[in-house]
Amino acid sequence: MDTNMGAESEEVRFEDLDLVYIIPFDLGAPIEAEDLKELLERFSERYKMVEGIWIPPSEEGRPTPQFVYRKAKELGIEDAEKISIEELMKNEKLREEIDKAHTMFEAIFSADSDVLDPEYLELGRYARLKLTDLNVSIKDPELSYLNELKCELYLLLHCAGICVLTSWIHLNGNFSTDDLIKIERKLYYAESTIKDPFENIKEGTLYEFIEQEIIKPLWAVLFESEHGNYDTAFYALKKGDIAGDKIKEKLKTSYFPVSRVVCIRKHRCNGKCATAEDTVERHLKDIAGIYGTHGAWRYCREDATRKVLGENLSLDVHYAIFVSGAVSLFLGSTTLDEELKFAKDKELAYRLVELILVQPVEFLSLSGMILRVYTSVYRNKFREFRERKKRGEIVRPSEVAEIREGLMDGLEEYNNVSLFIKDPERSIMEHGKERLRLSGEADALKSLLKELDDMARTFYEEEALKEQVELAARQEDLSRKQVLLTILFGVFGAFQALEYLEPKLGFPYALAVTLAIFTLIYLFYYKLYPYIRGKLHLFRRKKAE
Numbered sequence: 001m002d003t004n005m006g007a008e009s010e011e012v013r014f015e016d017l018d019l020v021y022i023i024p025f026d027l028g029a030p031i032e033a034e035d036l037k038e039l040l041e042r043f044s045e046r047y048k049m050v051e052g053i054w055i056p057p058s059e060e061g062r063p064t065p066q067f068v069y070r071k072a073k074e075l076g077i078e079d080a081e082k083i084s085i086e087e088l089m090k091n092e093k094l095r096e097e098i099d100k101a102h103t104m105f106e107a108i109f110s111a112d113s114d115v116l117d118p119e120y121l122e123l124g125r126y127a128r129l130k131l132t133d134l135n136v137s138i139k140d141p142e143l144s145y146l147n148e149l150k151c152e153l154y155l156l157l158h159c160a161g162i163c164v165l166t167s168w169i170h171l172n173g174n175f176s177t178d179d180l181i182k183i184e185r186k187l188y189y190a191e192s193t194i195k196d197p198f199e200n201i202k203e204g205t206l207y208e209f210i211e212q213e214i215i216k217p218l219w220a221v222l223f224e225s226e227h228g229n230y231d232t233a234f235y236a237l238k239k240g241d242i243a244g245d246k247i248k249e250k251l252k253t254s255y256f257p258v259s260r261v262v263c264i265r266k267h268r269c270n271g272k273c274a275t276a277e278d279t280v281e282r283h284l285k286d287i288a289g290i291y292g293t294h295g296a297w298r299y300c301r302e303d304a305t306r307k308v309l310g311e312n313l314s315l316d317v318h319y320a321i322f323v324s325g326a327v328s329l330f331l332g333s334t335t336l337d338e339e340l341k342f343a344k345d346k347e348l349a350y351r352l353v354e355l356i357l358v359q360p361v362e363f364l365s366l367s368g369m370i371l372r373v374y375t376s377v378y379r380n381k382f383r384e385f386r387e388r389k390k391r392g393e394i395v396r397p398s399e400v401a402e403i404r405e406g407l408m409d410g411l412e413e414y415n416n417v418s419l420f421i422k423d424p425e426r427s428i429m430e431h432g433k434e435r436l437r438l439s440g441e442a443d444a445l446k447s448l449l450k451e452l453d454d455m456a457r458t459f460y461e462e463e464a465l466k467e468q469v470e471l472a473a474r475q476e477d478l479s480r481k482q483v484l485l486t487i488l489f490g491v492f493g494a495f496q497a498l499e500y501l502e503p504k505l506g507f508p509y510a511l512a513v514t515l516a517i518f519t520l521i522y523l524f525y526y527k528l529y530p531y532i533r534g535k536l537h538l539f540r541r542k543k544a545e
Contacts, residue, residue, distance in 0.1 A: 012269040012283045014175045018351070020261040020358050021167040021188055021206075024369035025215055028222045028250045030161040030409075033124050039221065040127055040157070046234050047217055048198065049153075052102050052130035054109040056121035061109055061130070063098050070197070071097050103348055104168075105130040108154060111355050115426075117419035125416065129155040131214070132197050136169070136206060140190035143183065146171065151206065153214070156362060160413045161252075162369045164362050165214060167206070168351075174268075177286040177297065184260050184290070184327065207258075212240075215256075222250040252373045259365055262290055263330040263354040266337060276320035276333040280312065291322055291329045313431055315424050321357050323364075323432045330357045360428040363417050364436060370417070371441040374410030378403060378448055404452040411445055414438075 031039060037055060044050040044064045054061035065085050072080035072088050075097065080088060089095055099106075109128050113121065131153035138146045152168040171183070187206070194202045194209050202209055216237045223233035223242060236242050248254045273279040280287055288305040289297025300308070314321040318336035322329045336353070343349035381403050385395050420426035433439050 012177065012267055012279075012286050014177075014180055014264050015173065015266040015268065017171050017175075017180075017265055018261075018263040018354060019169045019171060019184060019187065020263065020354075021169075022259040022261065022358075022362055022365050023165045023167070023210065023256055024365040025163055025165070025256045026251050026253050026369065026373055027157075027161040027163060027218060028252065031157075031159045031221075033159050036124065036127055036157070036159060040129070042230050043218070043220075043234075044129075046231065049132045049196070049214070050129055051132055052105050053127060054105070054129075055124055055127045056109075056112065056116075057118070057124065059113065061102065061105060061128070063102065067101075068094070068098065071101070102130060103345070104152065104351060105154065107348060107352055107355065108359070111352075111359050115359070115420050115422045117421050120416050120419045123416075125160075125413075126156055126158040129157065131155055134209075135195040137193040137195075138187070138190050139192055140186065143186060143190050146173075146183070146187075155214070156366065157218075158366060158370075158413075158417070160370050160373075160410070162366055162373065163215075163218060164366050164369075165210060166358070166362055167210070177289050180262070180264075180290050181297075184262055188258060188260075211256075216247075219247060219250070222247070253369075253376050255372070257365070257368070259328070259361060260326065261328045261330065261354075261358050261361055263332075263350075263357070264290075265332040265350055266334075274334050275317045276314070276331045276336070277312075277317050279331060279333060280309075280320055284309075287322075287329070287331065291327055292324055310435065311431060313424050313428050319353060321424065321428065323357070323361070323428055323435055325436050328357060328361050328432075330354050356424060357428060360420065360425050360432060363420075363429060364432040364438070367414050367417050367433070368436060368438055368441075370410060370414050371438060371445060374407060375441065375445060375448075378407055378445075378452075382448075382451070400452055404449065407445060407449055407452065411442065411449075414442055414445075 040053055040055070044053060044066070048066050048070075050064050051067040052061050052063050068085055068088055069080055072083075072091070072094055075091075075094055077083075077088070077091065077094065089098075105128070112128070134151040134153065136149045136151050138144055138149070149169050149171070154166045154168075156164040156166070158164075169187070173179075175183070189205050189207050191203075191205060194204070194206065202213070217234060220230055220234040220237055223236065224230045227233040227236055233242075267273070267279060267283075269279075269283065273282055284302065284305050285297050285300055288300060288308045292308045297305075309322050310324070311322075312320045313323060318333050318339060320329070320331040322331075330353075332350075332353075340346055340349045340353075385400075388395055420429050
């Protein structure tokens with residue numbers, strides 16, 4: 001299909017837009033903040049797709065040595081690999097090229113510094129990475145008219161053991177509503193030829209490339225001990241030597257949800273839609289179709305369509321912002337385009353406005369995955385505890401306390417990543433949590449805390465009762481031994497009495513006295529002693545009550 005073709009009945013056409021895919025995934029294990037820098041160093045040394053790193057609260061990101069040397073080689077600097085990074089960065093032309101390549105990356109982490117709570121940034125709980133750009137040639141017949149696309153990749157790595165990969169794809173064309181719906185839903189899974197700057201060519205989908213070439217290498221930390229060192233594990237994953245089932249066993253969740261942000265900069269229509277508000281009012285069904293109703297958008301009632309869209313979270317009439325689970329929408333306008341046309345870098349100027357939506361959606365995805373991971377872990381632990389109890393095994397309160405502490409950490413991470421200090425980002429985050437039902441998931445985790453408290457109390461009481469029973473059994477055993485010793489000595493005493501009394505009383509009388517002694521011992525041990533013990537037990541219980 002030609003990009004200039006479309007259903008003639010369509011009144012509105014969409015031009016010049018960014019399609020952003022946001023993919024959170026589990027690393028399998030949390031990372032201590034003090035270890036984050038070391039992990040990134042090890043990863044970036046072996047993974048040449050990493051071009052830049054930023055760890056808050058630093059005000060500047062830094063290019064990786066591999067990226068600096070690659071750019072130096074592209075500029076024709078002789079024997080660049082023999083020159084130190086510090087010396088190379090003194091080259092003005094090289095510095096300009098690196099700054100140009102990292103313009104968007106700098107805009108992203110600068111936005112973090114601007115809108116996130118400074119106290120949270122000081123903790124250094126996450127890092128942002130700039131990865132290499134990809135050239136994606138679409139082979140899918142339904143989308144082949146898109147030709148070659150540039151895909152920009154950025155990675156957020158959080159100490160909770162969660163990553164968020166963000167893929168920016170720019171689209172120029174003349175798209176109908178149906179075209180745009182098809183593109184946003186199918187592009188990520190479309191058969192393509194994917195090229196990187198290192199002349200590597202992969203056939204497959206963007207989804208497959210991201211899983212195999214970006215996500216898998218990050219799992220090396222899970223297999224470091226098994227393979228002897230990080231390098232061996234890293235290359236084993238890269239080569240596919242570690243089976244998928246083995247990876248899944250290590251992960252808390254293997255589910256990678258994909259959120260899409262559609263950023264429409266321009267549109268054309270027969271009406272006079274100057275502002276974004278005008279566009280929403282005049283083309284309500286089209287906008288709702290792109291946003292969520294999809295193929296049924298033509299047949300939606302107006303009230304249902306408005307319900308699907310929800311609240312416009314923009315503070316500015318020049319653009320509109322709508323947030324949901326699967327698709328979020330940024331809608332520009334003629335007035336916004338006029339406002340930005342004098343910007344020194346119009347592309348960057350548009351991206352900065354789009355980041356107002358994309359950035360909170362990244363953190364919403366991060367928050368959702370944190371909740372999903374911790375919920376999964378502790379649900380599994382609950383099942384394990386119950387199974388152990390059924391088998392008669394002991395679950396110690398200290399084990400429950402350890403799980404509870406981890407759960408508290410998860411809730412703290414969830415609360416911290418929501419710390420936006422400015423609007424509209426703060427409002428987008430809070431509204432998004434409601435639309436994605438994250439608040440309900442957080443409440444469910446809080447209820448798990450109560451379950452853990454109840455479980456710990458039950459296990460403590462059971463353990464205390466068991467100790468009391470064991471103590472009582474030991475005391476009972478000791479009492480029996482004492483009685484047996486008494487009987488034993490009594491028997492010996494009886495025989496001594498028989499020997500003593502026989503010369504004086506005669507054998508029949510002496511025997512009668514001895515039998516009387518045996519009878520008294522029997523009555524004491526089997527009759528009187530249990531009676532006294534029972535009375536004492538009742539007395540102790542009443543006293544305890």
